[in-house]
Every structure is written in structure tokens, then in C-alpha cells.
Amino acid sequence: MRHTDDYSDRFRLVYATASLAAGVLTAGWGVVFAAMQEWSMVAMDIALVTVAVASFVLVRRRQLTAAILFSQVAFLVIIAAFCLLFDVPNDVAPRVSHLFLLVLAMIGYINYQQRPSRRQMAIVALSLAAFVVFASTQLALPFARPISDDFRFVGAWVNVTIAVAMLCGCLYMMRQEFARNLGRERDIAAALKNREFELFYQPQVDQAGAVTGAEALLRWRRPDGSFVSPGDFIPIAEQAGLMPAIGDWVLNEALKTLSFWQQDDGTRHLRLAVNVSADQFMKADFADAVLARIRAQDIDPARLKLELTESMMANDVDAIAEKMGVLRAAGLTLSLDDFGTGYSSLSHLRRLPIQEIKIDRSFVKDAPESKRNRLLLKSIFDIARTLDLAVVAEGIETKEQFLLLQSFGGMAFQGFYFGRPVPLADFQTQWAAETPPPLAETA
Known part of the structure; x- marks a missing residue:
């Protein structure tokens, strides 16, 4: 059930x-200021144009999260500097540049809904706090060079109109994204109810290339036969x-597979790895429920491996360790998935009763x-090796990668080089046999 966070194309x-x-808008203002020979403001506009162009390039490279965070921080600094240096309020015209801080906060909130993070919330809080300060005071630097009153009067109307238009655009975008997600949430709930989910097995x-088991991977097959990417x-x-409910379904299906494998001498030895989401694992009765299901189907607990993502370590590590201890004592294997990409640390490896790490x-x-x-x-x-942990290397696509990891002492391997995820029937045909087939030469 692993995934990569993503955004809609819209x-x-x-x-x-x-x-x-x-x-483009900032470049236009830069031309105006250049005509007025306000070179310090031209420099400010050049900085804004640079940020806008860099953000556009990052988005085109599908690095939207980096684009949003970069532009937010840069625009926050530039807007604050503009308010302190040039947009100083007086009796003729109020300060208006700070209105764009609300736009930054709105964009930050939309991004937080997509990918929650403390860093994003900090930027939103700073944007709102700066807005309150600039809206409530006449704060300016001692060496400020306020824009001329004639130009400020016109500029105030223009900037307020632009800021309001951008806020409306943000609201529309937020409505579209939330409406899209709400529709997808209903589709996902319906898919679970209508049995559109299925497990594929990789x-x-x-080290010898013999199949020792598989990882169960969630797939969503639409009624028309098309697949939706995880x-x-x-x-x-x-x-x-919805992940606890989906995770429960995955676990039940995985246990059915293990029960099926146990009935055949050719597959009795196979182990099955199942990804567990943080929401599912942190349920108070998770450990008891898993062990009850294992006992009900008379499954050897050593055949089941639970893969826990490193992002789970953002929760209460002591509570996680206690629950892991119960599961390990019952005979299950606990694996730390995507090792090296999340919240892992040597202290976590020392404190958690895991038996295996899975290299990202x-x-x-x-x-x-x-x-x-x-x-x-x-x-x-x-x-x-020092901590007496087994190692699984995933994502192996070439013979060179396999040989290199073998030389490091790899114990288990997974990737397209050995086989792609397939439905259970295909897995039984291709790999669930006492004598494994030769390894593929290409991905």
C-alpha cells in the first residue's frame, strides 16, 4: 500500500x-518603475520575477511541493521588505502590499491539505502574523523610501484589485480540489464496498534467487478493467x-492467501509481507485483532511480515514499541519499510523491536x-549486521544492482528484475513452486 504523494494535474x-x-505582472511594474528611475524598486521587481520564473520551472519539472515552499518563503521575505521600505502608509493612501500575504497563507493552506507538514503550517502562521502586523501598524525601516503619493494612490487601487482577484482564484482552486477529493473519497469507499480492490503479489x-515469499500490493481495478494508480x-x-478500513481488508485477504499456501507443501514455506498504515497500526485494538485473526485461521504467525513505514515514527515511539513487542512475541516479523527516507534514526533502530529493515x-x-x-x-x-537485523533491498531492476547488493551481504531482494506484481493466480503459476525459474536478464 505504499504510495508517493501527488497533486492533480489541474x-x-x-x-x-x-x-x-x-x-508577467511584476515585469510590467518593473518597466513602470524603470521609467520613473526608481531603481531600488526595479531591483525588487527583478527579485520577484526571478522567484516567479523559478517556481514555474519547478512546477514544469513536477516538483510542485518544492515550488510552493520556495515561492512562499521568497515572496514572504520580499513582500515584508517592500512594506518596510516602500509601501509606507500615510493620510493619502493606505498600505496595500501586505494583502498579498493573505494569498500566500491561502496557498499554504491548500498545500497543507495536500501534504500536511509543520514547515508548511509555520509558513502559513508567519504569513498571517506579518499581515496582522502590517495591517495594524505603520511599521517601516528608518531608511525607508516611500513611493510618491500620486503613484501610491493609483497603485493602491490596482494592487487591492489584483490581491482580491488572486484570493478569489485561490478559493476557486480550493473548492475544485476539495470537490475533486470528495468525489474520489466516495469512489474509494464505493470501491471497497463493491470489491473493486485486489491484491497483487511481487x-x-x-541470495540464490529462490522465491521465499512475496509482498502484497494493493490495486484498484475499475469495473471497466482499468486500474487506478495507488x-x-x-x-x-x-x-x-479510510486507510484503517482498507488496511483491514488487505490484512484479511493476505491471511486468506497464507491459509491457502499452508495447505500445499510447495507453498507452505512462503512468507507474505503486508504494508500497514500509521492510522491502522495506531488503532488501540490493532495487535489483538491481528493475533485473533491469525488464530482463527490457524496460520503460522512466522509466515506473516508486517511492513511499517518510517513516517509512523512521528507518533508516540514508546506506544509503537510496546505494540510491536506484543506482535513480535507472538511470532510475527516486523520490518521497517522505506528505510532512510523518513523519520528513522539509530535510536529508533535501537528502541524498536524490529527484525528487518527494507532499503528504499x-x-x-x-x-x-x-x-x-x-x-x-x-x-x-x-x-x-551490528544490530542483528535482516535486510531486504527493493527496487532491483538490473543484474548489476543485484550483484552489488549480494556483495554487501543482502539477505532478501525484490524488484522488477525478479518479477513484477501480479494477481495471485499468476503468482501461483510463475513462482509458487519448489524449484524457482531462472532469473530474468532484464527488467
Whole structure:
């Protein structure tokens, strides 16, 4: 059930368009100020245009989160400087540049709904706090150079109109995104009810290439036969609080598979890895419920592996460790998934009763060509051996990657090089046999 956070194409398009429009608008003001020979303000406009263009480029490269955070911080600093240096209120015209801080706060809130983070909330809070300060005082620097009153009077009307228009645009974008997500939430809930979800199985192998088990991966097959990417629906399911219900379904299906495998000598040895979401794991009765289901189906608990993401470590680590201890004592294997990409630390490895770490594919991808990646991987393997932890390397797509990780002492491997995720029937046909097939030569 792993995923990568994503945004809708509409959201990307709107933000890219807004960045481009801001750049064009600011460039226009820069021409006006240049004609007035207000070179300090021209410099300020150049900075704004640079930020707008950089944000547009980042969005085009599908780095929207980086674009939003970069532009927010940059615009916050530039707007504050503009208010303190040039937009000083007087009896002729009020200060208006601070209105754009509300736009920044609105964009930040929309982004927070997509990808919650403390950093994003801090930027929203700073934007609102700066707005209150500039709206309530005549704060300015001692060496400020206020814009001429004649120009300020006209500029006030123009900037207020633009700020209000941008706020309306943000509200429309927020409404569209929330409406889209609400519709998807209903679709996901209906998919769970109508049994549109299914599990695919990707083989995991040992150093000799023999299949030792599989990872169960969630897939959503529409009634028309098309698939919805997990990266599209899992983030929405998490926001809607649907992951505990989906996770329960996944766990039940996985246990049915293990029960089925136990009835055949050719598959009795296979182990099955299941991803567990933070919301699902943190349910008060999670451990008891898992163990009750295992007992009800008379399954060997050693055959079940629970993969926990590092993002879960943002919760109460002591409570997590206690619950893990109960599950490990019952015989389950606990694996720390996507190791090296989240909240992991050596203290977590020391405190948590895990038996395995799963190296994220991002470390594996360029390892044969990157000395730095190779050194990082070797360090991870050394740490794992010191702590008596098993290591699973995922995302292996080439023979070179496999051989390199073998040389580091890898114990288990997963990736397209060995096999793609497939439905259970195909997994049974291709890999669930006493004698594994030869390894593929290409991804």
C-alpha cells in the first residue's frame, strides 16, 4: 500500500499559470518603475520575477511541493521588505502590499491539505502574523523610501484589485480540489464496498534467487478493467480516514492467501509481507485483532511480515514499541519499510523491536554508478549486521544492482528484475513452486 504523494494535474496547471502571471505582472511594474528611475524598486521587481520564473520551472519539472515552499518563503521575505521600505502608509493612501500575504497563507493552506507538514503550517502562521502586523501598524525601516503619493494612490487601487482577484482564484482552486477529493473519497469507499480492490503479489527472493515469499500490493481495478494508480487514491484515502478500513481488508485477504499456501507443501514455506498504515497500526485494538485473526485461521504467525513505514515514527515511539513487542512475541516479523527516507534514526533502530529493515529503492537505483550511493548502502548493511537485523533491498531492476547488493551481504531482494506484481493466480503459476525459474536478464 505504499504510495508517493501527488497533486492533480489541474492543481499543477493553476499554480504554473499563477506563477507565470505573477512574473508577467511584476515585469510590467518593473518597466513602470524603470521609467520613473526608481531603481531600488526595479531591483525588487527583478527579485520577484526571478522567484516567479523559478517556481514555474519547478512546477514544469513536477516538483510542485518544492515550488510552493520556495515561492512562499521568497515572496514572504520580499513582500515584508517592500512594506518596510516602500509601501509606507500615510493620510493619502493606505498600505496595500501586505494583502498579498493573505494569498500566500491561502496557498499554504491548500498545500497543507495536500501534504500536511509543520514547515508548511509555520509558513502559513508567519504569513498571517506579518499581515496582522502590517495591517495594524505603520511599521517601516528608518531608511525607508516611500513611493510618491500620486503613484501610491493609483497603485493602491490596482494592487487591492489584483490581491482580491488572486484570493478569489485561490478559493476557486480550493473548492475544485476539495470537490475533486470528495468525489474520489466516495469512489474509494464505493470501491471497497463493491470489491473493486485486489491484491497483487511481487516475489521476494534470497541470495540464490529462490522465491521465499512475496509482498502484497494493493490495486484498484475499475469495473471497466482499468486500474487506478495507488499514488492517486491512497493519499486521498489517508486524508479521508479510510486507510484503517482498507488496511483491514488487505490484512484479511493476505491471511486468506497464507491459509491457502499452508495447505500445499510447495507453498507452505512462503512468507507474505503486508504494508500497514500509521492510522491502522495506531488503532488501540490493532495487535489483538491481528493475533485473533491469525488464530482463527490457524496460520503460522512466522509466515506473516508486517511492513511499517518510517513516517509512523512521528507518533508516540514508546506506544509503537510496546505494540510491536506484543506482535513480535507472538511470532510475527516486523520490518521497517522505506528505510532512510523518513523519520528513522539509530535510536529508533535501537528502541524498536524490529527484525528487518527494507532499503528504499532510491538508494538502489544509481548504486552501481554512484560511489556515494554504494558507500551509503554498505553503511546500512554494516549497521544492520551490528544490530542483528535482516535486510531486504527493493527496487532491483538490473543484474548489476543485484550483484552489488549480494556483495554487501543482502539477505532478501525484490524488484522488477525478479518479477513484477501480479494477481495471485499468476503468482501461483510463475513462482509458487519448489524449484524457482531462472532469473530474468532484464527488467
